[in-house]
Amino acid sequence: MSLIRTLFYFFQEALVALWRHKALHGFALFVVTLSLFVLGFSRYLTSNVNSLLKGWEDTMEVRVFLKEDLPLADTQALAAKFRGEPVVASVEIISPQEGMKVLAHIAPAFGNLGSELGENPLPTTLAVRLKAPLDLDRVRRLVDEAGTQPGVSQVLFDWDWVQRIRTYSRFVALIGWILFGALGVAAVFTVAAITRIIALSRREEIAILHFVGATGASIRGPFIAGGLLLGLLAGVLALVLLLACHAALRAAAGDEALFLQWVSAGFLVTRDQAVLLSIGALLGAVGGAASLGSLEHWSWSSVS
Numbered sequence: 645m646s647l648i649r650t651l652f653y654f655f656q657e658a659l660v661a662l663w664r665h666k667a668l669h670g671f672a673l674f675v676v677t678l679s680l681f682v683l684g685f686s687r688y689l690t691s692n693v694n695s696l697l698k699g700w701e702d703t704m705e706v707r708v709f710l711k712e713d714l715p716l717a718d719t720q721a722l723a724a725k726f727r728g729e730p731v732v733a734s735v736e737i738i739s740p741q742e743g744m745k746v747l748a749h750i751a752p753a754f755g756n757l758g759s760e761l762g763e764n765p766l767p768t769t770l771a772v773r774l775k776a777p778l779d780l781d782r783v784r785r786l787v788d789e790a791g792t793q794p795g796v797s798q799v800l801f802d803w804d805w806v807q808r809i810r811t812y813s814r815f816v817a818l819i820g821w822i823l824f825g826a827l828g829v830a831a832v833f834t835v836a837a838i839t840r841i842i843a844l845s846r847r848e849e850i851a852i853l854h855f856v857g858a859t860g861a862s863i864r865g866p867f868i869a870g871g872l873l874l875g876l877l878a879g880v881l882a883l884v885l886l887l888a889c890h891a892a893l894r895a896a897a898g899d900e901a902l903f904l905q906w907v908s909a910g911f912l913v914t915r916d917q918a919v920l921l922s923i924g925a926l927l928g929a930v931g932g933a934a935s936l937g938s939l940e941h942w943s944w945s946s947v948s
Contacts, residue, residue: 650865658870661842668838669874672931675834676878677885679827680924684886686820687916692909693813701776706783708770708790709798718795719768726772726790731782736771767797778803828927835871835931868932875928879921887911 662669708726710719723735772790774783783801791799890911897904912920 651869655869655873657866658873661866661870662873665838665842668841669870672831672835672838673874673878673881675827676831676875676924676927677881679824679831679927680879680882680920681885682827683820683824683923684882684912684916684920685889686817686824687920688886688890688912689907690813690817690820691912691916692907693809693816695909696906697810697813701778704774704776704778704803706772706774706787706790707800708772708796709800710768710770711795711797712767714768714795719770722793722795723770725793726770726786729786731775731779731786732772733775734773736773738769738771740766740768828923831927832931832934835874835928836934839867839871839932839935864933867935868929871928871930871932871935872925873928875924875926875931876921877924878928879924882920882924883912883917 708722710722719737723737726732726735772786780803783803787799787801790796890908893904893908897908
């Protein structure tokens with residue numbers, strides 16, 4: 645019970661200090677909130693892009709275009725050969741007519757292409773669905789071997805653009821962590837500086853506590869609790885701002901804005917929200933703990 649009473653005292657004193665010095669703590673709150681918002685927004689973007697890439701990877705296909713007038717028996721034999729590969733989940737034979745329907749659905753302007761040309765220009769293709777997770781080395785060997793098969797005119801496997809998007813996602817995450825690192829250090833120093841200013845107004849009280857033998861933990865406790873509360877509040881504000889940005893992006897993401905749809909598909913998961921709040925509390929607590937420095941400087945003799 646004594647521990648609970650001590651913690652209650654720490655947070656009670658912290659709340660009183662936060663209320664009394666609202667302007668000073670408001671500036672520290674802004675800096676901590678900004679640093680957490682940068683980290684959270686970076687995580688928001690990269691998590692949505694990574695989820696999108698994971699979905700694409702789970703449905704990744706190799707397209708095998710066959711030569712014209714290839715007998716159906718040879719087409720089925722090629723499909724059976726690909727089905728036997730360990731990296732292949734399924735193989736679908738797509739006729740020129742089915743291919744034209746798919747093309748017309750994706751791009752309606754091409755819906756009348758066959759009638760305008762007098763013939764269907766699309767070849768029979770094999771849609772080779774790959775197993776996830778992808779074994780790229782085996783898939784690339786499959787693509788190379790498929791290109792040498794009799795009756796195959798072309799093989800497409802557009803993995804490079806997925807790799808480029810994944811690289812961009814890692815770059816965004818790296819930039820987010822760098823900016824957060826810089827702002828996080830600034831946030832700790834800001835909380836420490838402001839808490840020290842407040843401590844200076846109570847230096848006689850601190851000196852008396854130190855003189856009568858109060859432990860360092862009991863003296864630092866209210867300042868650490870104040871920083872922790874400020875960090876938690878900053879985390880909540882950062883999440884509110886992120887939620888507002890998410891709602892704005894979702895509202896702006898129409899049928900034509902595919903990129904906005906991708907990057908705003910979902911909000912931060914509960915684990916990421918908890919991590920953001922925890923980091924905010926840690927930044928504030930570290931700043932509060934560092935504010936007093938050595939307690940020897942707060943002795944009664946130095947005050948007098």
